[in-house]
Amino acid sequence: MAGSRGRGRSQFSFSVDALGFGRGDSLPSSAHTPSPLYPPMQFRPVPLHTGEEVDYMLALKQELRASSKNLPFHIQAARTKTDVARYSDKYQNGETKNNCIEWSPDWSRMPKELCIKVRKPRKTVIGAKPQLTRKPKVAAGKEEALQKLETLEKREEEQHSEEEEDEEKKKQNEEEPDADEDYDEEELEDETDYIMSYFDNGEDFGADSEDNMDEAVY
Amino acid sequence: MLFHQVFNLLFLFFLQMTAQEVRLCGLLLQEHFGNVVEKVGTHLIRSGVLNLRALAHETKLPLDLVKKSLCVLVQHGMCTFGAGRRGPAGPVEYRINCEHVFHMLRYPRYIYTAKSLYGDTGELIVEEILQRGQMTMSSTVKTVADRLTHNMPEGQSMDYSEVVSVFSQLVETHFLQRCPPLASAGSSSSGAVDTPLPVATQPTEPENHPDCYKLPYINLTGQGKRRRSSEDGEADQRAAKKARTDNSECGDDGIYWQVNFQRFHLHFRDQAIISAVSCKLDQSSSEIVRTMLRMSEVTTPAHAAFTQALSANEIFRALLSSYNIARPILDQYLSLLVDDPMEFVGKTGDSGGGMYVVNLHRALANLARATLESVVQERFGSRSARIFRLLLRKRHLEQKQVEDFAMIPAKEAKDMLYKLLSENLVQLQEIPKTPDYAPSRTFYLYTVNQLPTARLLLQNCYKTVGNLIERRLYETKENKRLLEKSQRIEAILASLQATGAEAAQLTEVEEMITVPERQQLESLRHHINKLDSSENQVDETIFLLKSYINSTQASH
Numbered sequence: 144m145a146g147s148r149g150r151g152r153s154q155f156s157f158s159v160d161a162l163g164f165g166r167g168d169s170l171p172s173s174a175h176t177p178s179p180l181y182p183p184m185q186f187r188p189v190p191l192h193t194g195e196e197v198d199y200m201l202a203l204k205q206e207l208r209a210s211s212k213n214l215p216f217h218i219q220a221a222r223t224k225t226d227v228a229r230y231s232d233k234y235q236n237g238e239t240k241n242n243c244i245e246w247s248p249d250w251s252r253m254p255k256e257l258c259i260k261v262r263k264p265r266k267t268v269i270g271a272k273p274q275l276t277r278k279p280k281v282a283a284g285k286e287e288a289l290q291k292l293e294t295l296e297k298r299e300e301e302q303h304s305e306e307e308e309d310e311e312k313k314k315q316n317e318e319e320p321d322a323d324e325d326y327d328e329e330e331l332e333d334e335t336d337y338i339m340s341y342f343d344n345g346e347d348f349g350a351d352s353e354d355n356m357d358e359a360v361y
Numbered sequence: 362m363l364f365h366q367v368f369n370l371l372f373l374f375f376l377q378m379t380a381q382e383v384r385l386c387g388l389l390l391q392e393h394f395g396n397v398v399e400k401v402g403t404h405l406i407r408s409g410v411l412n413l414r415a416l417a418h419e420t421k422l423p424l425d426l427v428k429k430s431l432c433v434l435v436q437h438g439m440c441t442f443g444a445g446r447r448g449p450a451g452p453v454e455y456r457i458n459c460e461h462v463f464h465m466l467r468y469p470r471y472i473y474t475a476k477s478l479y480g481d482t483g484e485l486i487v488e489e490i491l492q493r494g495q496m497t498m499s500s501t502v503k504t505v506a507d508r509l510t511h512n513m514p515e516g517q518s519m520d521y522s523e524v525v526s527v528f529s530q531l532v533e534t535h536f537l538q539r540c541p542p543l544a545s546a547g548s549s550s551s552g553a554v555d556t557p558l559p560v561a562t563q564p565t566e567p568e569n570h571p572d573c574y575k576l577p578y579i580n581l582t583g584q585g586k587r588r589r590s591s592e593d594g595e596a597d598q599r600a601a602k603k604a605r606t607d608n609s610e611c612g613d614d615g616i617y618w619q620v621n622f623q624r625f626h627l628h629f630r631d632q633a634i635i636s637a638v639s640c641k642l643d644q645s646s647s648e649i650v651r652t653m654l655r656m657s658e659v660t661t662p663a664h665a666a667f668t669q670a671l672s673a674n675e676i677f678r679a680l681l682s683s684y685n686i687a688r689p690i691l692d693q694y695l696s697l698l699v700d701d702p703m704e705f706v707g708k709t710g711d712s713g714g715g716m717y718v719v720n721l722h723r724a725l726a727n728l729a730r731a732t733l734e735s736v737v738q739e740r741f742g743s744r745s746a747r748i749f750r751l752l753l754r755k756r757h758l759e760q761k762q763v764e765d766f767a768m769i770p771a772k773e774a775k776d777m778l779y780k781l782l783s784e785n786l787v788q789l790q791e792i793p794k795t796p797d798y799a800p801s802r803t804f805y806l807y808t809v810n811q812l813p814t815a816r817l818l819l820q821n822c823y824k825t826v827g828n829l830i831e832r833r834l835y836e837t838k839e840n841k842r843l844l845e846k847s848q849r850i851e852a853i854l855a856s857l858q859a860t861g862a863e864a865a866q867l868t869e870v871e872e873m874i875t876v877p878e879r880q881q882l883e884s885l886r887h888h889i890n891k892l893d894s895s896e897n898q899v900d901e902t903i904f905l906l907k908s909y910i911n912s913t914q915a916s917h
Contacts, residue, residue: 216398
């Protein structure tokens with residue numbers, strides 16, 4: 144490289160034609176600003192595919208997006224109460240707590256360190272009036288079961304009655320969590336005379352705007 | 362111990378994700394599982410491999426939230442876990458499978474394919490399993506039967522046996538597969554309370570297990586339950602709930618099923634080849650290729666470069682009579698396919714009337730090349746595309762040769778070449794004549810290399826999808842107030858209609874949305890539909906390019 148500098152000083156080391164412009168032409172102007180964010184396009188893009196298949200997959204995509212927000216896999220951090228503790232906290236609906244998981248995975252397929260308490264969320268059923276009749280039914284069921292137990296204890300032999308007792312207890316336990324799940328939270332929780340919105344202290348108003356969720360889906 | 366460390370480092374090096382891929386993973390995780398899982402997942406992708414405590418510490422999230430997020434990710438097969446660097450005695454380490462996260466983009470296509478092959482039942486089965494990650498056969502059958510019953514007219518219901526038969530078909534054709542058991546299941550974990558997981562760092566391949574496609578015997582009879590809001594429905598609900606919790610009765614406890622993405626991808630690949638043949642030649646040739654591919658479905662392994670050789674006699678026998686192709690016509694079509702420059706079909710022998718194969722890898726390469734050429738044409742014009750195609754075919758050309766072969770005047774050719782060069786679609790290669798690399802004595806050759814260009818375009822696609830998602834989120838956020846108002850009004854209308862309100866009341870509520878607001882909503886809907894549709898379409902390109910890139914790696 145150094146060797147060719149001494150000879151033929153007017154000669155360039157590359158052919159000038161290859162550059163694309165002649166000797167006297169001005170160089171193309173250099174850029175002073177960064178290139179624009181949305182540069183004008185020289186060619187318009189081709190329109191999207193259309194058709195029944197395309198429309199169906201579009202609808203599927205939007206449906207999946209909407210439904211995935213309602214599944215228990217959509218995890219939200221529990222809102223931390225920054226205020227003082229309030230009386231109404233006792234009656235606030237059980238929102239998602241950090242230390243509970245809302246679905247029950249097969250723990251045998253997960254590492255043991257991930258094990259966390261399972262608690263299915265209580266569902267609020269809007270406008271489901273028939274739920275009201277559940278509580279008296281359950282209460283009646285409990286009483287009936289208790290009566291049955293007493294009579295059974297008296298009449299049957301001990302072994303036999305113990306078996307029946309266990310069955311009844313199991314049914315009670317099964318019904319209780321079931322009943323809890325179906326409880327209409329708006330009424331009847333913790334046996335107060337007030338509907339749950341009475342205990343709404345207005346903290347939630349406007350708080351949702353801080354969340355990043357896009358609620359409306361098309 | 363040392364081997365483990367070195368192995369992990371090498372593994373990390375080869376599995377590093379690009380910035381665009383990480384960004385897209387984050388957006389997809391956020392869309393499906395929320396911000397918490399997104400934060401955990403993105404950090405885990407960037408770090409490669411981490412244990413639980415390190416992950417919680419570095420993301421500064423409460424430990425419980427990290428646990429929940431990992432549970433979700435493991436459930437959906439997007440996160441694998443195993444013994445870490447310190448061996449079985451040390452903490453469990455977690456790794457994100459980015460490819461699996463990208464599959465979320467393709468869920469609509471998987472579901473639609475299941476629908477086209479196995480009807481509504483197949484569609485719902487695949488949809489349920491995709492949304493829940495993994496499910497047992499019995500719970501899938503019950504859930505799908507309930508959903509189908511819900512859409513049926515009053516009084517009818519879907520029998521479980523019908524759903525079971527469609528499920529079996531999906532398993533037989535390998536679209537569904539069993540989730541691989543944990544490696545620790547094989548070793549004896551007898552009675553010890555704190556048995557550490559002696560699993561390998563690599564996730565076990567589902568197909569390595571002999572029972573991968575074996576259907577369990579389940580004791581399941583009945584029909585789908587209709588969800589009713591009347592009091593009568595409560596008895597049904599309680600019964601249905603009891604039935605759902607009594608999984609062990611059905612006999613398939615612990616046997617989970619997942620979607621076999623690879624099988625769907627093979628199906629998509631076949632579809633792409635068939636439609637390409639149909640576009641390039643004609644309908645009959647594409648039917649012949651479809652028949653050949655169908656015949657080789659079971660005999661061809663997943664990464665094979667070409668199908669098993671099929672004789673013309675066999676193909677003729679397998680052709681559906683509806684195609685109405687006579688034997689001599691078939692021979693003509695086959696020779697036409699072999700001679701076509703796209704090289705979809707190749708002839709490997711003369712016995713049996715001629716032995717033919719479908720060149721799978723070459724077909725993928727040609728499809729990828731067609732995609733690249735199309736991109737250049739649409740972005741830079743047909744003359745630039747001509748230069749690009751020239752360089753793809755001739756490999757290395759000097760500037761003068763490009764001008765001559767492409768028949769484009771020198772000044773414009775230079776301009777186009779430099780533009781392509783600046784976009785990295787064309788590379789410049791120096792061939793020195795002398796050892797001192799003097800510019801006057803060096804050849805400067807323009808070249809296009811298909812594989813690196815495909816990789817570049819793939820990264821562009823990932824960036825595009827990321828941009829589309831972000832734009833959609835922005836549009837939704839900008840119009841949040843209006844959307845919420847519209848939702849509230851719809852809810853009011855629905856409840857009014859349910860309680861039987863008069864038409865006057867309904868119109869009064871409808872008018873709460875003003876006309877300009879309605880127009881704004883309509884335009885927003887139109888934009889979001891367009892953005893969503895674009896995502897689906899870009900994903901088709903992603904699939905083609907990724908299949909091509911994977912095929913080149915498999916053959917090495």
